[in-house]
Amino acid sequence: MRPFLLSFFLTSLAYAHPHQSDCRCRPHQSCWPSPKEWDRFNRSVDGNLVAVRPVADVCHDAIESEACQLVQDLSWNSTWRAAQPGAVQWQNWEAWPERGESCYIETLNKPCGQGRISLYSTIATSAANIQETVRFAREHNLRLAIKNSGHCYLGRSTAPESLQIQTSHMKDISFVDDFTPKGAPRGRSEGSAVTIGAGVALQELYAALGEKGRIAVAGAAHTVGAAGGYVQGGGHSFLGPWKGMASDNALQFTVVTADGNLLVTNEYLNRDLFWALRGGGGGTFGVVVDVTLRTFDEAPVIISTLNISTPVGHPAFWDAITEFHAHLPALSDAGGAGYYRIFPDLPLPEENITVSGVTLALVFPNQTDVARVDQLFDSLLTKLNVTSAVTTEYASDPLPDIHTLISEILITSDADITGGMTLVGSRMYSRGLFENGPAKLSSVLRKIRAGPYEGFTGHIVSGGAVANTHVDSALHPAWRESLLHLTFGRGWDPETSLAEQNAIRDNVTNVEVELLRSVEGSHRMGAYLNEANAYEKDFQSSFWGSNYNLLYKIKQRWDPTGLFITRSGVGSEDWDAEGLCRIRSHRLRDIGSDDVSEL
Ligand SMILES: Cc1cc2nc3c(=O)[nH]c(=O)nc-3n(C[C@H](O)[C@H](O)[C@H](O)COP(=O)(O)OP(=O)(O)OC[C@H]3O[C@@H](n4cnc5c(N)ncnc54)[C@H](O)[C@@H]3O)c2cc1C
Ligand SMILES: *[C@@H]1O[C@H](CO)[C@@H](O)[C@H](O)[C@H]1NC(C)=O
Ligand SMILES: *[C@@H]1O[C@H](CO)[C@@H](O)[C@H](O)[C@H]1NC(C)=O
Ligand SMILES: *[C@@H]1O[C@H](CO)[C@@H](O)[C@H](O)[C@H]1NC(C)=O
Numbered sequence: 001m002r003p004f005l006l007s008f009f010l011t012s013l014a015y016a017h018p019h020q021s022d023c024r025c026r027p028h029q030s031c032w033p034s035p036k037e038w039d040r041f042n043r044s045v046d047g048n049l050v051a052v053r054p055v056a057d058v059c060h061d062a063i064e065s066e067a068c069q070l071v072q073d074l075s076w077n078s079t080w081r082a083a084q085p086g087a088v089q090w091q092n093w094e095a096w097p098e099r100g101e102s103c104y105i106e107t108l109n110k111p112c113g114q115g116r117i118s119l120y121s122t123i124a125t126s127a128a129n130i131q132e133t134v135r136f137a138r139e140h141n142l143r144l145a146i147k148n149s150g151h152c153y154l155g156r157s158t159a160p161e162s163l164q165i166q167t168s169h170m171k172d173i174s175f176v177d178d179f180t181p182k183g184a185p186r187g188r189s190e191g192s193a194v195t196i197g198a199g200v201a202l203q204e205l206y207a208a209l210g211e212k213g214r215i216a217v218a219g220a221a222h223t224v225g226a227a228g229g230y231v232q233g234g235g236h237s238f239l240g241p242w243k244g245m246a247s248d249n250a251l252q253f254t255v256v257t258a259d260g261n262l263l264v265t266n267e268y269l270n271r272d273l274f275w276a277l278r279g280g281g282g283g284t285f286g287v288v289v290d291v292t293l294r295t296f297d298e299a300p301v302i303i304s305t306l307n308i309s310t311p312v313g314h315p316a317f318w319d320a321i322t323e324f325h326a327h328l329p330a331l332s333d334a335g336g337a338g339y340y341r342i343f344p345d346l347p348l349p350e351e352n353i354t355v356s357g358v359t360l361a362l363v364f365p366n367q368t369d370v371a372r373v374d375q376l377f378d379s380l381l382t383k384l385n386v387t388s389a390v391t392t393e394y395a396s397d398p399l400p401d402i403h404t405l406i407s408e409i410l411i412t413s414d415a416d417i418t419g420g421m422t423l424v425g426s427r428m429y430s431r432g433l434f435e436n437g438p439a440k441l442s443s444v445l446r447k448i449r450a451g452p453y454e455g456f457t458g459h460i461v462s463g464g465a466v467a468n469t470h471v472d473s474a475l476h477p478a479w480r481e482s483l484l485h486l487t488f489g490r491g492w493d494p495e496t497s498l499a500e501q502n503a504i505r506d507n508v509t510n511v512e513v514e515l516l517r518s519v520e521g522s523h524r525m526g527a528y529l530n531e532a533n534a535y536e537k538d539f540q541s542s543f544w545g546s547n548y549n550l551l552y553k554i555k556q557r558w559d560p561t562g563l564f565i566t567r568s569g570v571g572s573e574d575w576d577a578e579g580l581c582r583i584r585s586h587r588l589r590d591i592g593s594d595d596v597s598e599l
């Protein structure tokens, strides 16, 4: 009786008043490593340690300098941002508005605050660099941040007063025809595969695949990190309905765990960790050093584009959206996958008009019969053409291979355009919604404010193989029944006050995302953890559904002290918003080892 009461008492105390020891070591405290210790640590990581300031710092006393000119020229360029330890892709996660700290390139009149930019970074070039950094952070109780490209919309790659592991320099890529997972029975082959280092960007992966005439499931962006948050969060793709989610095609991860050990996880070794790394989210279970992904033969592809428009605000617009959505199941059944944008208020300056419009790009991998695809669209076009206010443009074209689609249409130039401030709201929608009540979705979307050029992005990246695969992983089960992942974004400018930023955040969280949730009921589906509101309510169920409890247990098993904490990540509810102080001890009594060892 007594030990139980005692531990209960301590738990309640920890909840009410975080102890000093429940917080990370901060720079002004005596626990902070001395210059000598930093030096020794630097040598242990091959001199790859840098002290970090926000990228725009170089402009604060020297606007005319060459260094500042470079920052100004490249500040929108995701490839450049990915490589800078003092930047992420969305500037709002560089700032720390609650502390009044920012260092925006647009507001050089204000002092440059460190914000959420890490104080030190290990620019890792080897697994050993990562191991040393994990050990050093643990030994000194430092807040640790893992940054790859810094694309995370939820701010998971920055943390204030932290030591960063920058993974984006780890660019190894190697191919094998017959991949045998470590620990697998002799002769067991998973077929052709590619192993990529932690820092390989999607565009680099596609280029290497193109040279080999192979293809793998990955996303539609230049700099998103294929082995980082992307695949660990599930990874959706225009190739997903053909071959499954990116995480469904991950065969093995090499990982540095919280104790600093380097180990291999796959179907045969450390299975619980392998399960968690496929959909459990980045930055939570360990630092991935490399991942092995299945590759496929190249294939021809058909690309279809469809534009629908009406005069701006015309009531026929939302009926057209409903009609379009009603056709999604048939397009998906035929193998179609892709993206569309809905713009309720779209100025077309060249034509001197404003319309309400939809633009769709749908791809049909491994298909060559254009007439068959034309036929698929025919009934939709016929229905839309009946209304005179609705204008349509449609075309389908064959391409020789998927590499051509990627390099000439989907991912051209050499960088994504990033650098602004953004918050996302999103929801997954089930196939059933489109079969039974697509009008419900239109009636909700029209209630969400959309100014000029603002709107919604529809990702038709589930259905097909995403629905049919039997891979057991941490991926939210809602992905298997969804047909659509829909997002919108809210931006603001650097002069926006904290009060105004909070108002935007509150409206996204309490009004706009609630509207999206209302379509199928608050808990019916969920949201994609990589493209969702950073302040998502009930994030555990939104991002992982019924998988959450097991994920939480696996987290406690591999990282009992919470070294790896990210915003709205597994186990983050035990910490404050910045992951600086523990606000309650983990729910030890919930943790049995049975279901974990079952995996
Ligand atoms: C322009 C753009 C396009 C996108 N397109 C797609 C798309 O087509 N499909 C899709 O599914 N998603 C897409 N996303 C979302 C993308 O998957 C996420 O932003 C993802 O988190 C990016 O991973 P990253 O490692 O590059 O980013 P980061 O922000 O660097 O990292 C994201 C998270 O992963 C952690 N992490 C990074 N590397 C590691 C590692 N080696 N080990 C452990 N943890 C790590 C970080 O700590 C952080 O928690 C897109 C995002 C943007 C901005
Ligand atoms: C780490 O060592 C390298 C090489 O000696 C040096 O260039 C760098 O400035 C050091 N980093 C820090 C933070 O002192
Ligand atoms: C973006 O930045 C990268 C890296 O600095 C550079 O190589 C590339 O040319 C830049 N792209 C553009 C379009 O400026
Ligand atoms: C493409 O389709 C053909 C014919 O159905 C099939 O044999 C081949 O395996 C498919 N290619 C891929 C990469 O799935």
Ligand SMILES: *[C@@H]1O[C@H](CO)[C@@H](O)[C@H](O)[C@H]1NC(C)=O
Binding pocket: 352
């Ligand atoms: C654009 O349209 C508006 C009203 O429809 C008209 O007044 C204006 O002259 C037009 N401008 C041009 C450049 O055609």
Ligand SMILES: *[C@@H]1O[C@H](CO)[C@@H](O)[C@H](O)[C@H]1NC(C)=O
Binding pocket: 378, 381, 382, 385, 391, 392
């Ligand atoms: C629909 O109308 C467009 C022009 O507005 C036309 O090109 C197309 O052939 C029509 N399609 C059908 C199926 O009626």
Ligand SMILES: *[C@@H]1O[C@H](CO)[C@@H](O)[C@H](O)[C@H]1NC(C)=O
Binding pocket: 305, 306, 307, 359, 393, 394, 395
């Ligand atoms: C649809 O609109 C886009 C953007 O304006 C354009 O590039 C594309 O050619 C249009 N599609 C068709 C079939 O006209």
Ligand SMILES: *[C@@H]1O[C@H](CO)[C@@H](O)[C@H](O)[C@H]1NC(C)=O
Binding pocket: 447, 448, 449, 503, 507, 511, 512
């Ligand atoms: C909140 O969001 C709704 C829906 O988009 C919008 O109509 C309303 O104007 C917003 N309110 C504020 C205060 O921004």
